[in-house]
Amino acid sequence: MPFDSKVPGVTVLGKVKPEYASEVLTPEALRFVAVLHRTFNATRKALLQKRVLRQQQIDQGILPDFLPETKAIRDDVAWRGAIPGPGLADRRVEITGPVDRKMVINALNSGAATFMADFEDSNAPTFENNLSGLVNMKDAIHQRISYTAPNGKQYNIRKDGKIATLIVRPRGWHLDEKHILVDGEVISGSLFDFALYFFHNAKKSVEIGIGPYFYLPKMESHLEARLWNDVFNLAQDYIGMPRGTIRATCLIETIMAAFEMEEFIYELREHSSGLNCGRWDYIFSVIKKLRQDPKFLLPDRSDVSMTTPFMDAYVRLLIKTCHKRGVHAMGGMAAQIPIKNDEAANTAAMTKVRNDKLREVKAGHDGTWVAHPDLVKIALEIFNEHMPEPNQLRIRRDDVHVTAKDLLNTQVKGGKITENGIRANVSVSLMYMEAWLRGAGCVPIHNLMEDAATAEISRSQLWQWARHNAKTDKGVTVTSHYLLKVLDEEVDKLAKEMGDQRFKASKILQAKKHLAGQITGKDYADFLTSLLYEDIVVYEDTKARM
Missing domain, CATH: 1.20.1220.12 (Malate synthase, domain III)
Structure with a gap:
């Protein structure tokens, strides 16, 4: 039998296990989902259409540039983002990964400062994955999460209180959640993920000394950041939580966003916890957006490094922008994982990680990302040595001046297609x-x-x-x-x-x-x-x- 949402206008098409019904898809939570959908989905769809129109302009040769209409925001030196939320002042190493139960426990226990639980790029959004992930988030925030592996091994979160601060990444604005309809319309995956996590965990997260924290992916315009800010305000008002309790870090992982970094922080001001160099998606975005122009042809993926001109410019601008506005400038992901049974290959891979993290901390980043618990120690050693303070917000990088031409300089010295x-x-x-x-x-x-x-x-x-x-x-x-x-x-x-x-x-x-x-x-x-x-x-x- 189809699941009865008990909420007028809300239809659940996917299979719902009893524990998901009682823990996640409660009538009260689905009512909140419906409020967000009815309030914001039309704006979301209009903003996605703006992406289509902007792509058409780029295809015609009108390249990305800093926006003249927001110049006053960039020139105003007075405004600042929010001060770091509880548990976010020191983010020197963040571990990221999917929302499956064992991964969540290992990440929380890893020794990293924070854990970005990912409903987006590292999660295949089956309805089962999404609902089980939301249960895992609830159990993590309520500090009751455990897991028994098929071999009988038991996993539990640390009892000494030294677990990573949880940050959730909902899906991007472009993704739908087709298993839920509101008034006969498919809902946004972003609003689904955010709504159900926030509704069930926001107050408890404050109670345990942190807050409802988020990473916001794939945005291409400050208007999309404004939409998130509007969602945050309504959500906090809805449950009676003071505005500004939410904190959100924007992933700068599209070429369009690189030209609107200050505007992103401005739109989220009281909710902003900075920007992150989403390096891999950024490379993807550069290729995607400029794909019709042969001038932007890139060589092998392995030749496109963080010292490539357009990547280096993007990093320097991000650090300068964040520190100018008093928020964190987070570094990128180390995709390497330990290589078993090949000591030489493992040593080479870990050396790459060390060099990458050393470059980041010396550039002025306030923290970095790793994808595997074994890399937390390596990244911590580098950041502890070169960043004894909780962050590097004092480093202003006033020496940096990045132009539109710099951000679009995709020439890779010595790069080849092989x-x-x-x-x-x-x-x-x-x-x-x-x-x-x-x-x-x-x-x-x-x-x-x-x-x-x-x-x-x-x-x-x-x-x-x-x-x-x-x-x-x-x-x-x-x-x-x-x-x-x-x-x-x-x-x-x-x-x-x-x-x-x-x-x-x-x-x-x-x-x-x-x-x-x-x-x-x-x-x-x-x-x-x-x-x-x-x-x-x-x-x-x-x-x-x-």
């Missing part, structure tokens, strides 16, 4: 998409922790190279025919490695079908997650399928 790079992109895209279709959004591939962002870079580069008939370092022209041949070969390779039984049980062929349509230089989905989402939507009542 066959190995092409095959790596095909392999990563294919393997990640296959895992995502199975419900896993965070996947170790080739000794890196890959999420949607790195898969997006991979498939976008392939599209870009085919679109402009790029040449490899060996003089081979990259065409759609060439890439589809490589795709066939990589699928055959995986079939041999996996064996018949595992291969047939996998989603490889399903992933191949989707990827084949994305690497010809013609069709281009705005996001892989949007492209694949329909494949993981499962309705309890099949007659309700839209």
Whole structure:
């Protein structure tokens, strides 16, 4: 039987286990979801349409630039963001990961200052994943979370109180939650994730000495940040919580957002906890937004480093902007993971992590991201040595002057397009998409922790190279025919490695079908997650399928 929401106008199409009904999808919480949807969804959809129109302008050669209409905000030196919320003054190492129960416990216990629990890029948003993740968040905030592994091993949060401060990343504005309808309309994944986490945990989080804290992904305009601020105000008013209790860090992971950093902080002022260098999604965004122009052709993903001109400019501007406004400038993700049974490879990988974190702390970042608990200690050692104080807000970086030209300088000295790079992109895209279709959004591939962002870079580069008939370092022209041949070969390779039984049980062929349509230089989905989402939507009542 379909789940009865007991709320007029709210229809739940997905399967709901009894514990999800009692812990998450309560009538009171769904009523709050409906209020947010009815108040804000029209604005959300209008802002998404603005993205489409802006892309059309870029395709016509009107490149991103700083906005003349918000110059007064940038020039006004008086305003500031909020002071750090409780538990957010020192964020020197943040661990990130999906919202599955074991990961949540390990992250909270990792020794990191904060844990970003991710409903977005490292979570495949099946209804089961989302609802179980919300239960895990509630159990974490109420400090009752535990887990028993299939082998009997028990996982519990530390009893000494030294657990990471929880920050939740809801899905981006572009993603829907098709398992819930309000007045017959599909709701926003962002509002769904935010509403149910906030409603059940906001007051308890304040009670335990922190607050309802969020990371905001994928925004392309300060108007999208303004929408979040409006959501926060209504939410706090709704439950009787003082405005400004919420804190939110904006991920600067789109090229459009790079030109509106100060405006993002301004829109969220009393709720702002700074900006973060979402480096992998940022590279993806640069390729995506500028993909029609051959001047912005990028080489192999491995050649695009943080010292590449457009990446270096973006980092310097972010640190200057945040410290000018008194909020944190957070560094980016180290995607490396420990490599077992290969000491030399592991040493090389950990050296990359150390060098990356040393660069960040010396540049003036107030903290950094890691994806694996074993990397927390490495990052802490670097930041503890070079940042003895809780943060580096005192470092103003007045020496930095970044222009629009700097942010668009994608020239990579010595960068090449190679066959190995092409095959790596095909392999990563294919393997990640296959895992995502199975419900896993965070996947170790080739000794890196890959999420949607790195898969997006991979498939976008392939599209870009085919679109402009790029040449490899060996003089081979990259065409759609060439890439589809490589795709066939990589699928055959995986079939041999996996064996018949595992291969047939996998989603490889399903992933191949989707990827084949994305690497010809013609069709281009705005996001892989949007492209694949329909494949993981499962309705309890099949007659309700839209």
